[in-house]
Amino acid sequence: MSDGFDPSSTDPVGGVRRAPRAPVAETSEGAQELGTRSATPSEELAREVGAAVLRIPEGGVVDAGDIDVERPSDETMIINMGPQHPSTHGVLRLMLELDGETVLRTKPVIGYLHTGMEKTAEELTYVQGATNVTRMDYLSPLNNELVFSMATEALLGVELPPRATWIRMLFSELQRISSHLMWMATNGMDLGSTSMMIYGFREREMVLAFFEKTTGLRMNHDYIRPGGVAADLPDGWEDDVEVICDTVLERTYEYDELLTGQPIFRERMEGVGSISAEEAIALSLTGPILRSTGVAWDLRRTMPYLEYTKLDFDVVVGTYGDNFDRYAVRLNEIRESIGLVRQIAERMPPGDYRVQDRKVTPPPRARIDESMEALIHHFKIFTEGFRVPEGEVYVAIESPRGEIGCYLVSDGTSKPYRMHIRGPSFVNLQALPTLLRGGLIADAVATISSVDPVMGEVDR
Amino acid sequence: MTGTAPTSASEGVAGPPGPPGPGATEAPGRRADEVAFPTRRSYHDLVASYKASGFEQLSDLTAVDYLTHPGRALPPGVEAERFEVVANLLSLSLRRRVRVRVQVPEDDPVVDTLWDLYPGAEAMEREVFDLLGVRFDGHPDLTRILMPEDWEGHPLRKDYGVGRVPVQFKEAPGPR
Numbered sequence: 001m002s003d004g005f006d007p008s009s010t011d012p013v014g015g016v017r018r019a020p021r022a023p024v025a026e027t028s029e030g031a032q033e034l035g036t037r038s039a040t041p042s043e044e045l046a047r048e049v050g051a052a053v054l055r056i057p058e059g060g061v062v063d064a065g066d067i068d069v070e071r072p073s074d075e076t077m078i079i080n081m082g083p084q085h086p087s088t089h090g091v092l093r094l095m096l097e098l099d100g101e102t103v104l105r106t107k108p109v110i111g112y113l114h115t116g117m118e119k120t121a122e123e124l125t126y127v128q129g130a131t132n133v134t135r136m137d138y139l140s141p142l143n144n145e146l147v148f149s150m151a152t153e154a155l156l157g158v159e160l161p162p163r164a165t166w167i168r169m170l171f172s173e174l175q176r177i178s179s180h181l182m183w184m185a186t187n188g189m190d191l192g193s194t195s196m197m198i199y200g201f202r203e204r205e206m207v208l209a210f211f212e213k214t215t216g217l218r219m220n221h222d223y224i225r226p227g228g229v230a231a232d233l234p235d236g237w238e239d240d241v242e243v244i245c246d247t248v249l250e251r252t253y254e255y256d257e258l259l260t261g262q263p264i265f266r267e268r269m270e271g272v273g274s275i276s277a278e279e280a281i282a283l284s285l286t287g288p289i290l291r292s293t294g295v296a297w298d299l300r301r302t303m304p305y306l307e308y309t310k311l312d313f314d315v316v317v318g319t320y321g322d323n324f325d326r327y328a329v330r331l332n333e334i335r336e337s338i339g340l341v342r343q344i345a346e347r348m349p350p351g352d353y354r355v356q357d358r359k360v361t362p363p364p365r366a367r368i369d370e371s372m373e374a375l376i377h378h379f380k381i382f383t384e385g386f387r388v389p390e391g392e393v394y395v396a397i398e399s400p401r402g403e404i405g406c407y408l409v410s411d412g413t414s415k416p417y418r419m420h421i422r423g424p425s426f427v428n429l430q431a432l433p434t435l436l437r438g439g440l441i442a443d444a445v446a447t448i449s450s451v452d453p454v455m456g457e458v459d460r
Numbered sequence: 461m462t463g464t465a466p467t468s469a470s471e472g473v474a475g476p477p478g479p480p481g482p483g484a485t486e487a488p489g490r491r492a493d494e495v496a497f498p499t500r501r502s503y504h505d506l507v508a509s510y511k512a513s514g515f516e517q518l519s520d521l522t523a524v525d526y527l528t529h530p531g532r533a534l535p536p537g538v539e540a541e542r543f544e545v546v547a548n549l550l551s552l553s554l555r556r557r558v559r560v561r562v563q564v565p566e567d568d569p570v571v572d573t574l575w576d577l578y579p580g581a582e583a584m585e586r587e588v589f590d591l592l593g594v595r596f597d598g599h600p601d602l603t604r605i606l607m608p609e610d611w612e613g614h615p616l617r618k619d620y621g622v623g624r625v626p627v628q629f630k631e632a633p634g635p636r
Contacts, residue, residue: 029609390532
């Protein structure tokens, strides 16, 4: 508080204080960075080399003193990668300890995209809340909206009309297709396959065009809201969806020719960045990373939500938990999602696309002109919002990256008392020390990509 | 140690607990998650016993600052404190979740780490420490994770004000 701290820079309202500016140290993250081996305590060192995880399945509890980590003092070098590195998918910063070209230790340094969205959520009503959470995982925004809406509805105790549920499933699966296509594109680019990048974006564009037609936006839709969805499907949506399904399915077989059977691609993916099922479970990993190790854990199947029990689909699993298995899991999940979209389109029930409860959803526009009560309801919902009964709930769904969860605490007002999003990317990044250990620095880029982190969700 | 309120009978250290605690709301049609309320002293042991009974994964760990909402519903015998650390355990074999809510007092915000049981707790506990200032005893690397290293305060605490961006065209001096 002393040297150079200006008391007038303190916010009188809430005490938002910033430390005095120290020009030299401004870029340093201090203890968040990777230190030398001699300066790192043994528990932390064990974690950075991934050894702590290996001990878990046998003994149940880690005793840090038991773990032997060799401490070569010279011959190794600590290098910094990111945050402004094109292959880190945003602003991920990794600090790596290298012995020649071999990675010994890894430490992700995150927070460069932190915007305090959980704090922001406490200032927004439940009606506005979906607009906030949709910006977290910007490659699958509809899943963020879905989990927030489902948590709010669980507290409210509203039952949705069937069409709203099925529209939600339709968009959730289309989102999975677009997100995995985006992953195929960037993963291809990270491995030098620029054509895959262009093809992936081309196919994703079709899905985004359909989103734009329905929701008005290509990303950050605020389409799935507490109480249902914002608008009904547009006329002729069946044809659009049919074209997406046919085209993307056909193109996945082109990807097979371009990548799956390609010797250079396989050489770089197979056996690289392996993780075992025990390690994956211990590190709280979910989604394609967990499934690539052979654990058939998909919340759509194992803890069903929406109406997934009524649909027929396979949970795709791998065997070795390496980069290639994660690639194969995602590629085949695109195909499974196409099958799901077809089934949903076939069985889309008629009816209302949102719950007709004037305390939760606004009245139709036409009613406002003729009914005073409708006008009042409209006004109340968009100014004050609706009140949510006291309680706390944790809801989790399967996003393209794994389990996205929403822990919501309500104190009975129209704003969440606390909203916490369990971001799958945030948790999955913990796998990097284990995945990268012993591998080559040249493969690190491919391995980071195979985790599929979205930094907007990591940092929130 | 202030967090020594007795656990309610069905939620002791040994066995899996019974019905969801008051205040827990679940979606219609879904089976309610179990909620357990250990004391700070029995927290680590309870989670260890859950792990032994098949809860292989720690899904999520977060905390809530109940400063401005003190009168929340808690089972009898559980004394409300300012902070509450919430750990969500998941059993892949039983397909069940359990939520462990432990009360943490304001004047001594420390709980045991779960890192030795679940290595996945590492980043989540760092996040709670960074944003709410609850410390985890035994955590290998308890540093800030999302905020810059030189940041003061813990933003998700309720007595931490929301930042304001100064308006350029008014003369009022802003915080920065």
